[in-house]
Amino acid sequence: MKISEVEPCIWEIPPTEKPGMRVPARILATKELIDTMDEGVFNQVTNVACLPGIVKYALCMPDGHWGYGFPIGGVAAFDLKEGVISPGGIGFDINCGMRLLRTNLVLEEVEPVLEKLIDTLFYLVPAGVGCKGFLKLNKKEFAEAVKEGAPWAIRKGYGWPEDVQYIEQGGSLPEANPEKVSEKALGRGMEQLGTLGSGNHYLEVQVVKEENVFDWETAQKFGIEFPNQIVVMIHCGSRGFGHQVATDYLRVFEKAMPKYGITVIDRELGCAPFGSPEGQDYHQAMLCAANAAFANRQVIIHRIREAFEKVLGKSAEELGMHTVYDVAHNIAKIEEYEINGKPKKLLVHRKGATRSFGPGDADICPAYREVGQPVIVGGSMETGSYLLAGTKRAHELTFGSTLHGSGRTMSRTAAKKKVQGRALQEDMRRRGILVKTVSYAGLAEEAGMAYKDIATVVEAVHQIGISRKVARLKPIGNIKG
Amino acid sequence: MGRYEFIPGVAIADLAFEVEAETLEELFTLSARALFEAMVELKDVRPVEEVKISLSAEKLDNLLFDYLAELVYQKDLEARVFSEFEVSISENGNFKLEGKAKGEKIDPAKQELKTDVKAITYHLFKLEKRDKGYYARVVLDT
Numbered sequence: 253m254k255i256s257e258v259e260p261c262i263w264e265i266p267p268t269e270k271p272g273m274r275v276p277a278r279i280l281a282t283k284e285l286i287d288t289m290d291e292g293v294f295n296q297v298t299n300v301a302c303l304p305g306i307v308k309y310a311l312c313m314p315d316g317h318w319g320y321g322f323p324i325g326g327v328a329a330f331d332l333k334e335g336v337i338s339p340g341g342i343g344f345d346i347n348c349g350m351r352l353l354r355t356n357l358v359l360e361e362v363e364p365v366l367e368k369l370i371d372t373l374f375y376l377v378p379a380g381v382g383c384k385g386f387l388k389l390n391k392k393e394f395a396e397a398v399k400e401g402a403p404w405a406i407r408k409g410y411g412w413p414e415d416v417q418y419i420e421q422g423g424s425l426p427e428a429n430p431e432k433v434s435e436k437a438l439g440r441g442m443e444q445l446g447t448l449g450s451g452n453h454y455l456e457v458q459v460v461k462e463e464n465v466f467d468w469e470t471a472q473k474f475g476i477e478f479p480n481q482i483v484v485m486i487h488c489g490s491r492g493f494g495h496q497v498a499t500d501y502l503r504v505f506e507k508a509m510p511k512y513g514i515t516v517i518d519r520e521l522g523c524a525p526f527g528s529p530e531g532q533d534y535h536q537a538m539l540c541a542a543n544a545a546f547a548n549r550q551v552i553i554h555r556i557r558e559a560f561e562k563v564l565g566k567s568a569e570e571l572g573m574h575t576v577y578d579v580a581h582n583i584a585k586i587e588e589y590e591i592n593g594k595p596k597k598l599l600v601h602r603k604g605a606t607r608s609f610g611p612g613d614a615d616i617c618p619a620y621r622e623v624g625q626p627v628i629v630g631g632s633m634e635t636g637s638y639l640l641a642g643t644k645r646a647h648e649l650t651f652g653s654t655l656h657g658s659g660r661t662m663s664r665t666a667a668k669k670k671v672q673g674r675a676l677q678e679d680m681r682r683r684g685i686l687v688k689t690v691s692y693a694g695l696a697e698e699a700g701m702a703y704k705d706i707a708t709v710v711e712a713v714h715q716i717g718i719s720r721k722v723a724r725l726k727p728i729g730n731i732k733g
Numbered sequence: 734m735g736r737y738e739f740i741p742g743v744a745i746a747d748l749a750f751e752v753e754a755e756t757l758e759e760l761f762t763l764s765a766r767a768l769f770e771a772m773v774e775l776k777d778v779r780p781v782e783e784v785k786i787s788l789s790a791e792k793l794d795n796l797l798f799d800y801l802a803e804l805v806y807q808k809d810l811e812a813r814v815f816s817e818f819e820v821s822i823s824e825n826g827n828f829k830l831e832g833k834a835k836g837e838k839i840d841p842a843k844q845e846l847k848t849d850v851k852a853i854t855y856h857l858f859k860l861e862k863r864d865k866g867y868y869a870r871v872v873l874d875t
Binding site: 292380381441502506522691693 | 739740741743745747748749772773795798799805806809810814839841845846848849851852854858874875
């Protein structure tokens with residue numbers, strides 16, 4: 253496939269390379285990253301470029317890898333009239349995302365109680381296959397929760413009113429309509445609020461080392477104020493509820509496509525015109541799942557505050573456990589961009605990509621508006637994670653998007669053959685990272701060696717300018733499903 | 734005798750398996766076993782509870798997709814994992830499946846759990862009739 257570097261670190265595949273491509277495909281990466289990207293990325297990003305109503309480019313971020321339908325790291329914007337909505341451009345785990353909490357604790361205060369803290373967190377935040385939460389809701393109550401999102405959880409006493417200011421779009425997407433969600437989806441998800449799930453989802457206690465802060469001024473705006481400060485990060489999504497919504501609509505779209513004369517190269521790219529009844533129904537159902545994920549992360553951080561209170565013997569308020577930010581990295585949202593010199597509303601799909609709005613954007617809470625939104629990038633449990641800030645350049649280049657993580661390079665099956673879960677746990681303990689897991693096989697699959705080097709992918713987005721480095725966060729304790 | 738195998742390198746972030754079977758029924762039950770083997774050590778799951786499954790689909794491959802998706806749904810609904818499966822498949826315009834799945838409640842103290850499966854995907858999804866039976870390839874979102 254013909255690919256050329258049109259600007260430093262921006263690689264373009266012209267529409268002449270595949271029949272049906274409506275726009276060029278663009279991959280953002282350094283030379284080193286593009287050379288090692290799997291073939292699936294090139295194939296999938298050019299498939300996305302074939303979808304009706306796509307605007308400007310089909311994009312892939314530097315952490316991109318082979319997914320299903322869209323590549324992971326895929327971003328595409330669609331015209332609201334001519335374009336489509338596709339579950340394959342959002343992922344099964346709708347609004348999988350990250351939340352970062354800060355504390356006023358330093359490493360020296362937490363180290364002596366770390367084991368007890370991790371045990372308490374492990375008990376209070378259920379993880380693993382089919383896990384259920386402490387909230388026992390019926391379908392009607394759960395439907396209320398998914399209509400409202402994070403504010404529902406706060407109203408029920410799980411969190412602080414200030415939290416919503418620090419969640420992408422206030423943790424509540426108003427067009428969510430539970431009537432568009434199946435009984436099955438409600439039944440599957442109603443007892444899972446407050447749970448992590450499994451796979452690459454985790455809860456992590458991290459430390460901010462002085463040498464890992466790249467921009468103290470911005471860090472301080474985000475509440476990262478002193479060396480050795482302790483923060484807590486979670487990575488999880490909408491659990492079985494979102495997975496069921498995606499599964500249900502994949503089948504709906506498969507049946508609907510012939511009616512709209514749409515054919516797709518890959519069945520995972522099943523879609524419907526955004527304005528069609530099927531497209532609108534999925535949009536409203538998908539937003540319910542997005543709200544469910546915001547509510548899930550809200551309930552989880554409430555439990556994290558409880559765990560710290562129990563172990564440290566102080567209130568969460570005294571411990572300064574404020575939300576830094578909460579970002580979605582599997583979602584589609586209506587946002588406005590300048591197209592041919594005119595502002596235009598578009599449906600931006602982000603699958604394994606994070607919103608990265610820059611300074612001055614009205615969608616960012618006042619506390620951060622001057623510096624750009626926080627972007628939370630989850631790394632592997634061995635190598636650490638990053639806190640970045642959004643930029644105006646992302647608005648121009650990538651429909652306000654950036655990377656979401658480090659990106660896998662090795663399959664789960666291959667990782668399990670190379671690494672043993674218990675040995676890895678012991679090895680990480682020696683390196684100062686305490687890991688507690690429901691599944692040792694699952695732990696082995698998440699070994700750092702199965703991922704790209706996060707520093708390299710973060711360096712790429714920093715160089716390209718679609719977000720900028722603020723701090724690297726080093727894990728000291730991790731809980732995995 | 735049929736077989737199933739997890740295949741590396743097909744879906745980097747996820748899990749993929751392929752199945753070969755002499756009959757359609759065997760193809761479906763082996764696929765179900767592979768699905769649960771991704772999540773739990775099957776020998777740890779006692780077949781003490783039973784759910785009935787009844788489905789129909791317009792095409793055979795959709796029937797397999799819906800069958801596996803139904804099992805994933807059942808896993809979350811009552812937090813159960815399954816280790817024994819029975820199905821019968823008939824065709825009368827549509828394809829129809831009647832089946833049972835046997836298993837028990839998830840209990841990390843008694844079962845070695847692995848990775849949760851979020852969904853069945855259409856990525857490289859395949860069901861085909863071959864000379865000596867049937868073949869299927871399934872990628873699981875994990």
